[in-house]
Amino acid sequence: MGRTQAKRKRAYHHGDLRSALIDASLEVIGREGIDGLTIRRVSERVGVTPGAAYHHFQSKKHLMAAAAERGFAELLSEQTEADRAAGPHPLGRLEALGRVYIRYALGHPAHYRVMFGEHTRQLDMGDPAPSGRQVWALLLEVSRACADAAEAQIDATDLARTAWATVSGVVSLILEREVAPDPSAADVTRLTDMAMAVLIGGLNALASNR
Numbered sequence: 001m002g003r004t005q006a007k008r009k010r011a012y013h014h015g016d017l018r019s020a021l022i023d024a025s026l027e028v029i030g031r032e033g034i035d036g037l038t039i040r041r042v043s044e045r046v047g048v049t050p051g052a053a054y055h056h057f058q059s060k061k062h063l064m065a066a067a068a069e070r071g072f073a074e075l076l077s078e079q080t081e082a083d084r085a086a087g088p089h090p091l092g093r094l095e096a097l098g099r100v101y102i103r104y105a106l107g108h109p110a111h112y113r114v115m116f117g118e119h120t121r122q123l124d125m126g127d128p129a130p131s132g133r134q135v136w137a138l139l140l141e142v143s144r145a146c147a148d149a150a151e152a153q154i155d156a157t158d159l160a161r162t163a164w165a166t167v168s169g170v171v172s173l174i175l176e177r178e179v180a181p182d183p184s185a186a187d188v189t190r191l192t193d194m195a196m197a198v199l200i201g202g203l204n205a206l207a208s209n210r
Contacts (some may be wrong), residue, residue: 009109018056018066020046030110033090034117039063063113071111072131075104079138090145091203095196097139098167105171111113130170139164150207170195 007121024045027036039060043053048130057063079100082203086096115132174183179191 010194017046017048017052021053021056021063022070025063026110026114027113029067034113035066038204048179056115066115069114069131071108073109074111075101075115076131076138078104079135082113083138083142090142092143092147094146094163094203095200097142098123098163098196098199100191101164101167102170102188102195105167106174106188109175112175125149136160146203149202154203154206159203166195166199 018085024042025037027045028041037060039053039057042063043050046053051132053063057066059123080095081098082100083093092176110199140160143163144156146160147154147156173179174191177183179187
């Protein structure tokens, strides 16, 4: 038995099979994409029968929902910490959230794909990732603070959507290798800095033209 499989076996015997299945699902997504994800394949990676996996997840879509929820929960934790560290200035808070979003997405591409992929949006499970709503709520709160500070006619929801679209665009360009065949840390830093400069600079311009 290989070291990885043995480790998973130990996790299972310690009652952590659900977490191990989520880990394995993200590994499969990272290697083969969401289309390659099946309960059977994930079960094999963990070293249990599909029946044992179905005890925790009724279907592939339930497994995907759990993986998405984990990703959103981790993103929310990191953004909340960054928001606190950013201080009271609204624009600094907005920039902190954007930088964390990009860093998390590029550091966890399998998580990101299951969190925001078309497959997840089509789960038809009501609210498969409640932490996702909290991520949005935090962004909207900060966007409202930015709009209030600007004292200009800025719709907070539109600002939140624009900020999300900006950072998501950077992530997509990098993950899809549109920036370079093998984007470097310098590429990531340059695009992140540019995105934040455009977003924050645009808000400052709106405020100065009120």
